[in-house]
Amino acid sequence: MSRPGLFITFEGIDGAGKSSHIEGLAAAFRAQGRTVTVSREPGGTPLAEKLRQMVLNDAMDPLTESLLIFAARRDHLCNVIEPALARGDVVLCDRFTDATFAYQGAGRGFDLMTLSTLERMAQGGLVPGAGAGTLRNPDLTVWFDLEPEVAAERLAGARVPDRFEAQPVEFFRRVAQGYADRAAVEPARFARLDAAQDRHRVWQQLTSVFVRKGWLSIMVPTPKDLA
Ligand SMILES: Nc1ncnc2c1ncn2[C@@H]1O[C@H](COP(=O)(O)OP(=O)(O)O)[C@@H](O)[C@H]1O
Numbered sequence: 673m674s675r676p677g678l679f680i681t682f683e684g685i686d687g688a689g690k691s692s693h694i695e696g697l698a699a700a701f702r703a704q705g706r707t708v709t710v711s712r713e714p715g716g717t718p719l720a721e722k723l724r725q726m727v728l729n730d731a732m733d734p735l736t737e738s739l740l741i742f743a744a745r746r747d748h749l750c751n752v753i754e755p756a757l758a759r760g761d762v763v764l765c766d767r768f769t770d771a772t773f774a775y776q777g778a779g780r781g782f783d784l785m786t787l788s789t790l791e792r793m794a795q796g797g798l799v800p801g802a803g804a805g806t807l808r809n810p811d812l813t814v815w816f817d818l819e820p821e822v823a824a825e826r827l828a829g830a831r832v833p834d835r836f837e838a839q840p841v842e843f844f845r846r847v848a849q850g851y852a853d854r855a856a857v858e859p860a861r862f863a864r865l866d867a868a869q870d871r872h873r874v875w876q877q878l879t880s881v882f883v884r885k886g887w888l889s890i891m892v893p894t895p896k897d898l899a
């Protein structure tokens with residue numbers, strides 16, 4: 673019988689180091705015989721990637737921003753995440769709904785109750801065999817926790833900033849607090865990494881989480897670009 677799918681999300685403020693580690697983790701799962709789907713939000717489908725371009729580049733009010741993000745999420749869930757989980761894939765997704773509560777909620781100050789309503793609409797009715805009230809949620813969320821000042825130093829000059837990356841450090845302090853609040857409510861779902869450490873040590877923290885869960889069977893060697 674095929675193994676059940678695993679839905680794993682990666683979160684943290686911009687520059688925390690998520691993207692640097694996801695491909696390495698995908699390779700580690702593949703080396704242990706799992707089929708892996710790597711994706712990202714907003715994005716992951718042709719429609720959601722178009723919405724991503726708008727959200728990252730065009731000025732809009734926070735409700736419009738939240739509606740577009742949840743529309744992208746619904747399309748991504750229906751067309752990529754749910755089919756992959758049904759096949760038994762490991763789904764590694766760079767950001768998901770915690771980012772909406774952290775960025776739109778804590779960062780922009782948008783109403784959390786409205787975000788919860790949109791979450792129920794976008795993520796309900798998709799889990800096979802469960803009622804519409806059951807939301808698709810990650811099995812594990814890896815939270816790259818880093819001081820906003822350090823993240824800003826890492827990003828300085830690394831890439832052209834989008835609408836979020838161009839925000840001041842105070843915005844990212846609120847976003848970081850938003851993640852901390854989410855993790856405090858659901859500690860079993862969150863694995864916090866100290867993302868201030870060097871790449872090799874972050875990799876070791878990351879893989880040891882998966883080994884402890886029994887999802888990777890041995891400590892995997894550090895990928896060349898993280899050594
Ligand atoms: N542990 C680390 N120490 C120092 N720099 C790092 C570390 N991890 C990532 N970086 C660098 O920081 C920048 C942002 O990393 P990235 O993985 O793109 O972050 P994110 O995807 O979380 O925004 C990149 O230039 C990357 O090479």
Ligand SMILES: Cc1cn([C@H]2C[C@H](O)[C@@H](COP(=O)(O)OP(=O)(O)O)O2)c(=O)[nH]c1=O
Pocket residue numbers: 686687691712713714728741766767768769770771772773775776836837
């Ligand atoms: C998923 C999501 C992302 N975002 C923002 C956070 C990021 O600044 C941006 C894109 O995320 P990300 O893919 O991490 O950016 P990059 O590839 O440039 O590191 O979108 C939200 O504001 N809300 C959300 O729900």
